[in-house]
Amino acid sequence: MLDWPSIALSLQLATVTTVILLAVGIPLAAWLAFTHVRWAAGIEAVVALPLVLPPTVLGYYLLVALGNQSPLGRWWTETTGSPLAFSFTGLLVASILYSLPFAVQPMMAAFASVDRRQLEASTVLGRRWLTTIVRVVLPAARAGVATAAVLTFAHTIGEFGVVLMVGGNIPGVTRTVSIDIYDDVQAFDYAAAGRTSLALLAFSVIVLVCVYALQRRSGVGPGRRWAL
Amino acid sequence: MTRRLEAHVIRHMVDAHLDVSLEPGHVTVLFGPSGSGKTTILRCIAGLERTEGGRVECAGEAWDDGRRHFVPPRKRRVGLLFQDHALFPHMSVAANVAYGLPRQSRSSRVETSLRAVHAGQLLERRRVTGLSGGEAQRVALARALAPQPRVLLLDEPLSALDAPTRRELRADLRQILRAEGIPSIVVTHDRAEALALGDTGIVLIDGRVRQTGPVAEVFDRPRDADVARVVGVETALTGRVVACEGGIARVTVGPHEITAVTDEGLRAGDDVYVCVRAEDVSLETAPSSGGSSPRNHIPALVTDVTQEGPLVRVGLDAGVRLTSSITRPSAAELGIVPGLPVVAVVKSTAVHLIAR
Numbered sequence: 098m099l100d101w102p103s104i105a106l107s108l109q110l111a112t113v114t115t116v117i118l119l120a121v122g123i124p125l126a127a128w129l130a131f132t133h134v135r136w137a138a139g140i141e142a143v144v145a146l147p148l149v150l151p152p153t154v155l156g157y158y159l160l161v162a163l164g165n166q167s168p169l170g171r172w173w174t175e176t177t178g179s180p181l182a183f184s185f186t187g188l189l190v191a192s193i194l195y196s197l198p199f200a201v202q203p204m205m206a207a208f209a210s211v212d213r214r215q216l217e218a219s220t221v222l223g224r225r226w227l228t229t230i231v232r233v234v235l236p237a238a239r240a241g242v243a244t245a246a247v248l249t250f251a252h253t254i255g256e257f258g259v260v261l262m263v264g265g266n267i268p269g270v271t272r273t274v275s276i277d278i279y280d281d282v283q284a285f286d287y288a289a290a291g292r293t294s295l296a297l298l299a300f301s302v303i304v305l306v307c308v309y310a311l312q313r314r315s316g317v318g319p320g321r322r323w324a325l
Numbered sequence: 326m327t328r329r330l331e332a333h334v335i336r337h338m339v340d341a342h343l344d345v346s347l348e349p350g351h352v353t354v355l356f357g358p359s360g361s362g363k364t365t366i367l368r369c370i371a372g373l374e375r376t377e378g379g380r381v382e383c384a385g386e387a388w389d390d391g392r393r394h395f396v397p398p399r400k401r402r403v404g405l406l407f408q409d410h411a412l413f414p415h416m417s418v419a420a421n422v423a424y425g426l427p428r429q430s431r432s433s434r435v436e437t438s439l440r441a442v443h444a445g446q447l448l449e450r451r452r453v454t455g456l457s458g459g460e461a462q463r464v465a466l467a468r469a470l471a472p473q474p475r476v477l478l479l480d481e482p483l484s485a486l487d488a489p490t491r492r493e494l495r496a497d498l499r500q501i502l503r504a505e506g507i508p509s510i511v512v513t514h515d516r517a518e519a520l521a522l523g524d525t526g527i528v529l530i531d532g533r534v535r536q537t538g539p540v541a542e543v544f545d546r547p548r549d550a551d552v553a554r555v556v557g558v559e560t561a562l563t564g565r566v567v568a569c570e571g572g573i574a575r576v577t578v579g580p581h582e583i584t585a586v587t588d589e590g591l592r593a594g595d596d597v598y599v600c601v602r603a604e605d606v607s608l609e610t611a612p613s614s615g616g617s618s619p620r621n622h623i624p625a626l627v628t629d630v631t632q633e634g635p636l637v638r639v640g641l642d643a644g645v646r647l648t649s650s651i652t653r654p655s656a657a658e659l660g661i662v663p664g665l666p667v668v669a670v671v672k673s674t675a676v677h678l679i680a681r
Contacts, residue, residue: 214411217373220398221405222425223472232424236415 099292102269103277110185110273111253114192118200118249119242121193126204126245127230131216145202147195156262159191163263188264188271195259199248207241208234240311247311251304255297327385330476330510334362334369335379335391339532341366346525347384347476349506352499354523354540356513358555362532363512367478370510371405372398383475404469404477404507409485410461412453418464421453425472438467442501459490466498470505477502477509483518492589495521496680516557520544520598520679528552541598545646557602559677562645564599566591566678574678579645583621585676598679603638603650605675609668610659621671623647627663630656637661641669 129141147155163181164170173181181187211234219229235242257275264271266280274293281290328347334340339362345353355363368374370381372388372395381389388396412421422435439445444463447456453464462482469477482498483491499522502509511522519526519540526543528536535555536548544561547553564578569591575584578599591597609622625643632638637656641647647669651661659667 212411214407215413217371217398218405218407218411218413218468219424221371221373221401221403222468223399223402224425225399233413237413 099296100274100277100289103272103274104296106185106269106272107254107274110188110192111250113189114196114253115200115246115250117189117193118196119246122197122200122204122245123230123235123242126201127208127234129201130205130208145198148198152195152256152258153262155195156191156259159187159194159259159263163187163190182263183265183267183271185264185270188260188273191259191263192253192256195256196249196252199252200245203241203245203248204238207238207244211237240314243311244308247304247308251301254300330370330381330383330508332366332370332381333376333379333391334366334381335377336365336369336374337532338362339365340379341529341532341534343527343534344537345476345508345510345527347508349508350503351508351525352502352523353508353510353525353527354513354519355510355527355529356516356519356523356543356556357529358514361529363514363529364480365532366529367405367480367510367512370476371403371478372396372401402472402475404472404474406462406466406469406477406479406482408481410465412456412461412465412468414452414454416453418447418449418451418453418456421464422467422471424468434471435467438471439464441470441505442467443497457490458486459494462486462494466501470501470507474507477507479509479511481512481514484513484515496589498522499681516544516559517679520561520600521681528555530555559600559602560606560646560648562599562601562647563681564597564678566593566595566597568593569595573673576676576678579643581621581623581643581645583623583671583676584673585678586674587678589678589680591678591680596681598681600677600679601647601671601675603648605671606641606647606649607670608639608649608651608655608659608661609670610665611668620673621669621676623669623671625667625669627661627665627667629663630661641667643669 129137160182161167162169165174165180170181215233215237216229219233255275257279260271260273260276266272266276274297278290278293281293330345330347332343341362343366355366357363365374369376369389375395376389376391378391379389380391387394388401413424419435422438423431426434436445436448439448442463444460444467447460447464453461456464483494486494495518502522513519523540526538526540527534528543530551536543536552541561541563544556544559547556562578564576567575567577567582569587572586572588573584574587574591575582576597576599583599585599623643625641625647627639628642629640630637635653636650637653639649639651639656639661641649649669
């Protein structure tokens with residue numbers, strides 16, 4: 098049998114992370130794609146950091162930042178009455194930071210490839226920057242936004258190191274499906290680990306097929322060569 | 326309030342001072358070879374680029390003082406037509422045209438604008454991806470005209486189209502710009518386009534304004550050799566079509582009537598520019614006995630003679646001004662000197678008519 102509470106928790110975490118990351122990532126990606134300021138390169142590097150950092154390093158810093166020894170952790174505990182570390186909210190914060198590049202980078206690439214003259218046409222026609230983003234850039238880059246959403250969701254489902262560091266392993270609270278596999282192996286329950294792993298493998302394949310199909314349709318992928 | 330747009334554009338290699346009329350329907354042509362800075366100037370006027378220490382002023386209102394003061398493009402109320410339309414591909418024709426309009430005036434203005442550019446039939450909510458090049462450019466023009474801009478900027482508006490469509494839209498464009506009464510600035514490197522569309526011509530070479538004046542004068546009387554090289558060595562005379570049948574037009578030019586081969590679809594009464602390259606004007610000292618293939622024999626007086634290497638450029642007064650370019654030996658043989666009566670001979674196929 099699959100561990101349904103863990104799967105439900107993973108799905109919940111991935112959904113909330115994706116929604117928040119789209120809300121935060123769209124303006125951030127738009128700013129990064131179109132700004133002329135030099136220090137944007139620095140922001141871009143910070144966004145990309147989770148791609149290269151070992152999850153344990155990111156997890157360590159998050160644990161320190163969210164823990165009760167930190168001002169943020171103390172403030173959170175005083176305000177809400179419960180600690181941030183080893184809670185679903187703490188896990189959510191970690192997931193958002195960890196998946197940030199998977200949301201921002203595809204959208205940034207898609208925004209940057211929108212024909213500049215269409216943006217210029219929009220501003221010359223009297224429209225504000227925000228209107229231009231909403232009415233011209235987002236529709237033109239919708240495949241990029243969809244790719245970002247799918248990748249974020251999938252990446253959150255699959256994360257392990259950060260979750261273990263920040264969330265620990267509390268059933269129903271922070272025990273996600275990837276932790277569940279680790280637990281099963283630790284308990285020598287290879288059959289359970291195998292079932293869950295197979296489910297995750299199938300899920301990942303489906304997600305990747307979706308992503309590449311989206312990219313082909315939008316003309317980003319290699320299919321474009323044949324379509325021409 | 327002055328009805329002029331003044332721009333001193335300094336940017337990259339460009340350092341050009343323009344003073345453009347904003348009288349309703351007035352069309353200024355910015356003419357020059359590619360790389361001469363035409364588009365940069367247009368973009369600075371639109372506010373898509375800043376001048377570097379220059380100045381842009383529209384009807385007395387400062388748009389860009391080259392330093393701090395800068396009115397963003399969305400507040401300038403200019404219309405901009407790109408070379409390849411830059412329509413929003415995910416919107417319908419009507420939504421594209423409505424894009425720059427306030428909500429309340431949308432439906433009526435969309436229809437008026439599309440009709441004004443002779444594209445009323447595209448009103449049904451067709452996607453823009455299915456449009457032909459000419460149709461797309463008409464829709465883009467309607468989109469630029471719909472908010473009734475103070476000035477319309479057209480960046481090589483016809484150059485992305487195939488030749489027949491270009492000719493058709495060129496004739497329409499002039500009529501549309503006049504009818505809408507919005508002053509326009511057209512950037513082009515095509516002399517037929519410049520002559521067909523423009524009232525005033527500004528010649529730009531290497532980022533500098535080299536000649537400004539009525540468009541026919543600029544093309545007919547280039548100020549110096551550089552400008553002549555850029556505008557081409559063609560005489561551009563104004564004329565009127567008397568008759569046009571089977572691709573052969575008879576046109577009055579000053580006191581003369583000449584014939585020309587044309588595919589412009591002209592009708593009797595149309596005003597045209599009559600363009601003849603100096604190399605295509607040969608000279609005779611006595612009228613030939615007829616029976617020659619060139620149809621046009623125009624009596625004239627030699628006004629001036631200029632040596633140009635192996636060639637001699639001969640200025641002629643035939644009631645209108647003509648220029649002939651002949652070889653030195655021919656000039657010597659004919660004894661060409663100012664004051665000599667001659668006959669200018671031009672083949673009908675060498676006369677190029679441009680509707681105006």
